[in-house]
Amino acid sequence: MVEARVTQLTGMYAVSALGRGADAQLAGVLAGVPAFGPVGRFDTTARRVTVAATLPEVGTLPDELAAAVDAACEAAGLDRAQRAGCALLLAVHGGAALGAGPTPAVLAGQLAARCGLSGHTRVYTSACVSASTAVADAAARITRGDVERVVVAAGYLVESDQFALFDAGRALAVDGAVRPFSAGRRGLLLGDGVAAVVLESSTGRRRGVDPAATVAGWGRAGDAFHPCQPEPGGTGLSRAVGGALRRAGLPPRAVGYVNANATGTAQSDAAEAVALRRALGGHGAQVPVSSTKSLHGHALEASGLLELVVTVLALRHGHLPVNAGWLAPDETCPVNVITDRPQQTDATHALTLNAAFGGANTALLVGVG
Incomplete structure (x- = not known):
């Protein structure tokens, strides 16, 4: 009988305005201070x-990515x-955020050689579902x-071009706060995010490394409703969640927490x-x-990976972050x-969701323990 192959997360590292490293991310989201x-x-x-959620001192994106990959490995x-x-x-x-630097494909090759x-390398520039x-x-x-074994890395550092586009599109919260699912929400705010994870089969355990989590299921779906607005009935995201549950072979009640995509915008939430x-x-x-975008901001292409790391850490710690x-x-x-304070939990599975312009939707289901 062939043993089913499980995807294990054996190494992770993340940087955001909450700080550097996994411990800083966990402490930041549990403190609940944006x-x-x-x-x-x-x-x-x-x-x-x-305003945005930015690190006071930060290197170039290639340097930050290389440091994250090395730390995760x-x-x-x-x-x-x-x-x-x-x-x-x-x-x-995929555009101006890299400035005068290399194209994404060249950057991937340089990063792989450096680390x-x-x-094989592959790049993802599909907006907020890239990671x-x-x-x-x-x-x-x-x-x-x-x-x-695969290393997944992602990075976005708040820069003037994307900031100006979101500001001109009136997507940014003029009151300086992200309020997901709340009455009075005014929009999103951008944030720095650089992360890397190592995903592998059972090779980690053979090396004596205990995995931090497993990627139990994943789902992807499109709704193609509008270039910017989500389909009001949530069809695409619902199908993505269903796909993740089916791959994991788990019922809905197994999900003990959802780190939502919720950006603090009226229609999306x-x-x-x-x-x-x-x-x-x-x-x-x-x-x-x-x-957790309400705490560390929206890291665009890096959001999915930063939020995956945060979700795994919260689940392992047994405390779920507040919706600031x-x-x-x-x-x-x-x-x-979740309001007021972190919520204690003994849940073993959580969903982390992301959605992007053009109707792209993803769901990752992670498990611990």
Whole structure:
């Protein structure tokens, strides 16, 4: 009898305005204090909104990515020889965010060589589902037996071009706070995010490394409703959640927490609330939900990986982060939002959700213990 291949997360590292490293991310989300402040990295005097969640001192994106990959590999117990031949899946912005630097494909090749990952590389520039799509692809390849080990890395550092576009589109919260699922929510705020994870089959355990989590299931679906607005009925995201549960062979009630995509925008949050009720049935009204974007901001292409790391850490610690910025319930968002303080849990599985312009939706289901 052939043993089923399970995708294990054996190493992880993340950087955000909450700090550097996994411990800083966990401490930050459990403290529940949003990391937003005035942007000092570039001039915002012509902008409606002047705040974001940025690190005070940060290197170039290639340098930050290389440091994250090295740290994740070290956490997984991989020496330079064991990294050789390992695939690298990289999620970054495909345009001006890289400035005068290399194209995403060239950056991936340079990063792989710099970190000793001499295998296949692939880049993902599909907006806010870039990193979560990369994780799903990595898990699929490992489960099929195509590869033993994959490094997924993602990065976005708040820069003037994307900031100006979101500000001009009136997507940024003029009150300087992200309020997912809440009455009075005004929009999103951007944030720095760089992360890397090592995903592998049972090779980690054979090296004596205990996995931090398993990627139990994943789902992807599109709704193609509008270039920017989500489909109001949450069809695409609901199908993505259903796909993740089916791959994991788990019922909706197994989900003990949802780290929602919720960006604090009116239409997106309402559509996601509907999607959760559609995908999880009655459990959709009971499962604890929060969006950690309310604390570390929206890291665009890196969001899926940063939020995966945060979700795994919270689940392992047994405390679920609050949904910061909460003012009052909104009847269009009938979900069980975590407010006031972190919620203790003994749950073993959680969903982390992401959605992007163009109707792209992803769901990753992780398990611990």
